[in-house]
Amino acid sequence: MSNSIVAGNWKMNGTITESLRLVSDMKDELHRIQGVTKILFPPAVALGSLANLVYASSIELGAQNMHYQPSGAFTGEISASMVKENCSWVLLGHSERRLFFHETDDDISQKLLAAVANNIKPILCIGENLGDRESGKTQQVIQEQVSKATSALQTISNLTIAYEPVWAIGTGKAATIDIIEETLGTLRSFLTSEWGDAGAKAPLMYGGSVNESNATIFGESEYIAGLLVGGASLDATAFVSLTRQFAAAKSS
Ligand code: PEP
Numbered sequence: 172m173s174n175s176i177v178a179g180n181w182k183m184n185g186t187i188t189e190s191l192r193l194v195s196d197m198k199d200e201l202h203r204i205q206g207v208t209k210i211l212f213p214p215a216v217a218l219g220s221l222a223n224l225v226y227a228s229s230i231e232l233g234a235q236n237m238h239y240q241p242s243g244a245f246t247g248e249i250s251a252s253m254v255k256e257n258c259s260w261v262l263l264g265h266s267e268r269r270l271f272f273h274e275t276d277d278d279i280s281q282k283l284l285a286a287v288a289n290n291i292k293p294i295l296c297i298g299e300n301l302g303d304r305e306s307g308k309t310q311q312v313i314q315e316q317v318s319k320a321t322s323a324l325q326t327i328s329n330l331t332i333a334y335e336p337v338w339a340i341g342t343g344k345a346a347t348i349d350i351i352e353e354t355l356g357t358l359r360s361f362l363t364s365e366w367g368d369a370g371a372k373a374p375l376m377y378g379g380s381v382n383e384s385n386a387t388i389f390g391e392s393e394y395i396a397g398l399l400v401g402g403a404s405l406d407a408t409a410f411v412s413l414t415r416q417f418a419a420a421k422s423s
Pocket of ligand 1: 180335339340341342343378379380381399400401402403
């Protein structure tokens with residue numbers, strides 16, 4: 172795995188047929204971009220078909236969510252072993268899961284533990300909402316999210332964290348580089364004081380209205396190891412282009 176990451180979160184978009192078409196449209200060009208780990212998070216139903224399509228390419232797959240129990244009466248959920256059949260990553264704690272599905276920090280903590288126990292690489296999503304930011308509570312909120320989510324872990328050496336301010340997701344208003352660097356800098360100090368070397372090294376991503384026009388500036392920041400992309404990851408041309416720009420900025 173490269174130290175830099177570009178990940179596409181498709182959310183609830185695309186049938187299996189549409190997912191296959193989208194990946195076919197980006198696969199060869201994405202595969203050729205070096206120096207960056209490229210991960211797609213399609214709807215879970217498409218993972219099996221896409222695993223065949225990206226086999227032997229440098230494109231990796233992940234699930235957008237999973238349950239922490241290994242099996243049982245949890246209608247509509249998928250488990251770690253189901254995720255593992257087709258992919259090696261999982262997104263946990265996305266703000267849409269927290270908001271629409273009432274996921275708590277405790278749920279996320281158990282999911283993280285299950286992911287790590289099953290050798291699935293988790294990307295923990297954290298971020299403040301507009302009210303938190305306007306009342307000066309950003310650091311408090313995201314440190315609480317991280318502390319609670321990681322409370323059951325022995326180490327965070329396999330953890331990647333995506334900072335996604337809720338007000339920047341799907342709004343077309345990405346956070347400024349100053350806001351991101353200030354937030355990630357303070358988060359890094361916090362992680363290092365809590366987790367030592369693993370905290371100093373955990374990859375920190377940014378997500379929120381990333382597109383072709385801002386990927387380079389984010390790539391030029393030493394605070395940002397990766398991008399988590401929603402809307403723009405549904406457009407093959409845009410996603411390939413922003414990935415290429417991010418990789419180029421990271422290698423220069
Ligand atoms: C996301 O949902 O994680 C996200 C960052 O979305 P968008 O890029 O559309 O803001």
